[in-house]
Amino acid sequence: MLLTPMSILIDSSTRVLCQGITGAAGAFHTKGCLEYGTRMVGGTTPGKGGQRDANGLPIFETVHEAVKATGATATMIFVPPPFAGDAIIEAADAGVGVICAITEGIPVQDMIRVRATLDKYPNSTLIGPNCPGVITPGRKIGQNKYEGGCKIGIMPGYIHMHRVDAPSRKAVGIISRSGTLTYEAVWQCSARGIGQTTCVGIGGDPIKGLDFTDLLELFTADPDTSAIVMIGEIGGNAEVDGGRWLQQNSKKPVVAFIAGRTAPPGRRMGHAGAIVGGSADTAQSKIDALRECGVLVAESPADMGAFAARALGLN
Amino acid sequence: MKIHEFQARQLLATAGIAVPPGTMVTSVEEAHTAARSLFSLGSTQVVVKAQVHAGGRGKAGFVRVVNSIDEAVAASNFMLGNRMITPQTPPEGLVVGRLLVADAVAIAHEYYIAVLVDRAQRTNTLIASTEGGVEIEAVAESRPDAIIRVPLDPILGLQPFQARSVALALGFKGKAIAQAVSMVTKLCALQRSSDASLVEVNPLVLTPPTATHPDGQVMAIDAKFAFDDNALFRHADIEAMHDPAEENPAELRAQAFGLSYVALDGNIGCLVNGAGLAMSTMDIIKLHGGEPANFLDVGGSATEEAVTEAFRIILSDGRVQGVLVNIFGGIMQCDRIARAIVGAAQTIGFRVPLVVRLEGTNVEEARRILDAARVNIPTMQSATDLDDAAAKIVSSVCANA
Numbered sequence: 130m131l132l133t134p135m136s137i138l139i140d141s142s143t144r145v146l147c148q149g150i151t152g153a154a155g156a157f158h159t160k161g162c163l164e165y166g167t168r169m170v171g172g173t174t175p176g177k178g179g180q181r182d183a184n185g186l187p188i189f190e191t192v193h194e195a196v197k198a199t200g201a202t203a204t205m206i207f208v209p210p211p212f213a214g215d216a217i218i219e220a221a222d223a224g225v226g227v228i229c230a231i232t233e234g235i236p237v238q239d240m241i242r243v244r245a246t247l248d249k250y251p252n253s254t255l256i257g258p259n260c261p262g263v264i265t266p267g268r269k270i271g272q273n274k275y276e277g278g279c280k281i282g283i284m285p286g287y288i289h290m291h292r293v294d295a296p297s298r299k300a301v302g303i304i305s306r307s308g309t310l311t312y313e314a315v316w317q318c319s320a321r322g323i324g325q326t327t328c329v330g331i332g333g334d335p336i337k338g339l340d341f342t343d344l345l346e347l348f349t350a351d352p353d354t355s356a357i358v359m360i361g362e363i364g365g366n367a368e369v370d371g372g373r374w375l376q377q378n379s380k381k382p383v384v385a386f387i388a389g390r391t392a393p394p395g396r397r398m399g400h401a402g403a404i405v406g407g408s409a410d411t412a413q414s415k416i417d418a419l420r421e422c423g424v425l426v427a428e429s430p431a432d433m434g435a436f437a438a439r440a441l442g443l444n
Numbered sequence: 445m446k447i448h449e450f451q452a453r454q455l456l457a458t459a460g461i462a463v464p465p466g467t468m469v470t471s472v473e474e475a476h477t478a479a480r481s482l483f484s485l486g487s488t489q490v491v492v493k494a495q496v497h498a499g500g501r502g503k504a505g506f507v508r509v510v511n512s513i514d515e516a517v518a519a520s521n522f523m524l525g526n527r528m529i530t531p532q533t534p535p536e537g538l539v540v541g542r543l544l545v546a547d548a549v550a551i552a553h554e555y556y557i558a559v560l561v562d563r564a565q566r567t568n569t570l571i572a573s574t575e576g577g578v579e580i581e582a583v584a585e586s587r588p589d590a591i592i593r594v595p596l597d598p599i600l601g602l603q604p605f606q607a608r609s610v611a612l613a614l615g616f617k618g619k620a621i622a623q624a625v626s627m628v629t630k631l632c633a634l635q636r637s638s639d640a641s642l643v644e645v646n647p648l649v650l651t652p653p654t655a656t657h658p659d660g661q662v663m664a665i666d667a668k669f670a671f672d673d674n675a676l677f678r679h680a681d682i683e684a685m686h687d688p689a690e691e692n693p694a695e696l697r698a699q700a701f702g703l704s705y706v707a708l709d710g711n712i713g714c715l716v717n718g719a720g721l722a723m724s725t726m727d728i729i730k731l732h733g734g735e736p737a738n739f740l741d742v743g744g745s746a747t748e749e750a751v752t753e754a755f756r757i758i759l760s761d762g763r764v765q766g767v768l769v770n771i772f773g774g775i776m777q778c779d780r781i782a783r784a785i786v787g788a789a790q791t792i793g794f795r796v797p798l799v800v801r802l803e804g805t806n807v808e809e810a811r812r813i814l815d816a817a818r819v820n821i822p823t824m825q826s827a828t829d830l831d832d833a834a835a836k837i838v839s840s841v842c843a844n845a
Binding site: 145157158362364389390 | 526561563564566568595598599608619636639641672675677679706708716717718719720721722723724726727729730736739744745772773774775803805830831834841
């Protein structure tokens with residue numbers, strides 16, 4: 130049996146940089162990713178080029194230098210908000226394929242320009258910003274030890290489960306706008322013996338990189354992904370766009386949860402993107418639209434795992 | 445962040461957009477002076493408008509067009525210190541502390557114009573309509589063809605040809621076309637340079653023809669701004685316009701500690717990490733028949749002190765009859781939350797039922813901390829998962845009610 134996980138976007142061969150590797154968050158999570166088994170190859174911090182971080186990883190002045198020296202193919206960005214937009218473009222310009230922007234609080238006008246500029250870099254894919262990152266779970270080989278996976282971001286690795294370790298021998302792909310709610314969904318799936326191929330936090334900002342439709346497309350094409358879990362929230366129309374795409378293009382079972390049914394209109398609920406706009410922009414209207422597209426929508430956030438199990442025919 | 449109408453007028457005027465003359469006043473004496481000055485400069489009518497962050501002012505009698513200084517004084521007397529209650533204010537209303545006293549220009553036609561972040565187009569979009577002075581949502585519903593939408597290039601912004609086509613589509617004629625082009629251009633530039641997620645001028649007006657302006661004058665009468673909070677670091681001038689009197693005091697306190705808090709109407713306080721999980725926690729409380737008292741996201745990097753403050757804010761809401769803690773630790777370490785719970789029990793005290801559900805980073809250590817402190821927190825129950833947590837807090841609160 131082939132033990133290499135099937136996945137989307139990243140796998141055990143992905144070579145990962147951290148932009149902002151010496152900041153508190155960058156340093157902490159670089160260590161966390163290394164411990165999970167991610168191939169971290171270095172990082173950048175302006176002014177600290179030539180030094181090594183606490184884990185012995187080389188630090189570079191620029192992403193171009195880092196890519197040249199390490200062959201990095203992905204990056205996670207912890208650069209503070211005023212400079213994070215530039216960090217994204219720098220990574221794209223250096224040819225990094227998967228750019229994961231963890232930074233929360235990038236001005237929307239910056240992201241509008243960044244997003245448009247990325248069109249010039251078709252080989253780079255942005256995930257986030259304001260997201261937990263992306264993980265392709267590895268196989269468990271001991272207490273808190275994993276092999277063959279790749280974790281790029283801030284999610285707790287141990288809640289995830291590789292398909293081969295999963296009692297059901299099945300795995301879902303997870304797409305989510307929220308961080309901790311993603312962990313909740315992963316945990317519910319793992320607790321029911323359902324593995325995950327890849328989990329992608331797309332972030333809570335209004336202007337971002339990969340969105341539901343892009344990832345539904347990738348998961349639909351991934352043979353190891355038996356079902357897809359999408360976790361949305363109030364604000365915008367991306368979940369429904371995804372649902373429409375599914376209806377036309379995918380036969381995989383898809384389950385969803387939409388957060389914010391009790392959110393009052395006009396109030397921002399933490400995420401810059403989570404705000405109920407007009408009368409049609411409610412969680413309920415999203416739920417209804419997704420159901421019309423054939424998506425199995427859980428009413429309760431406690432039922433995400435149970436719905437995934439049902440979609441996989443496990444109970 | 446939102447600002448007052450008089451502040452919005454200042455921003456527009458600074459950007460070179462014509463606004464009728466006017467002054468912000470905080471007393472009846474100042475209102476008298478302002479009205480006298482406007483009438484002496486040739487105003488035939490003056491408008492007195494309450495400056496509060498809520499709509500529905502006109503219907504509530506807090507926008508008055510007056511014909512004399514005496515009427516202006518009477519209107520100011522009525523509004524200042526009075527509570528304005530509209531569907532958009534809290535039930536107890538908002539106390540009016542400031543007024544705008546401005547020239548009530550004669551109006552030949554009213555238009556609507558706005559520039560906002562359009563997430564679907566991933567850029568800024570200009571929206572304009574010949575149906576100004578009314579609710580744009582109603583126009584969008586009844587006459588979608590009366591709304592002009594122009595997505596702006598994400599890098600270049602509004603192009604001159606687009607500005608011209610908007611002015612023409614709105615039906616401006618003669619010399620008013622150039623005025624409208626200039627106005628639209630400056631408004632788009634202002635939206636971008638000020639990091640506004642929304643700038644709305646409603647109404648934009650054309651004044652009747654006069655000897656000096658045979659095609660009328662294009663002016664902004666009322667304007668609304670919403671700013672991107674994440675960009676305030678580069679707009680000290682705009683941040684200085686923030687009026688704390690317009691905010692919920694508990695929400696301000698939360699902000700000072702880096703917490704994201706929104707007060708709601710229910711009786712179950714929530715302390716959660718992450719916006720999505722916080723919204724879901726509110727949702728599941730409701731599904732179990734309870735009512736959330738707040739949205740509270742402690743975020744990922746809150747200190748023990750901030751989490752303790754979060755408990756203080758929740759427990760100082762007199763309506764709260766139970767508290768649900770739901771933490772899925774990623775960056776947030778569960779033991780930090782556990783220590784804050786123990787600390788809050790000592791310094792504040794939990795007289796109401798407390799249900800704690802912890803999962804994720806350092807959860808074992810957190811459970812040990814809570815188990816050790818259990819005797820000192822008699823109202824605390826642990827929950828195994830989200831459903832269990834919601835069921836326990838709702839039944840505890842109902843049992844006590």
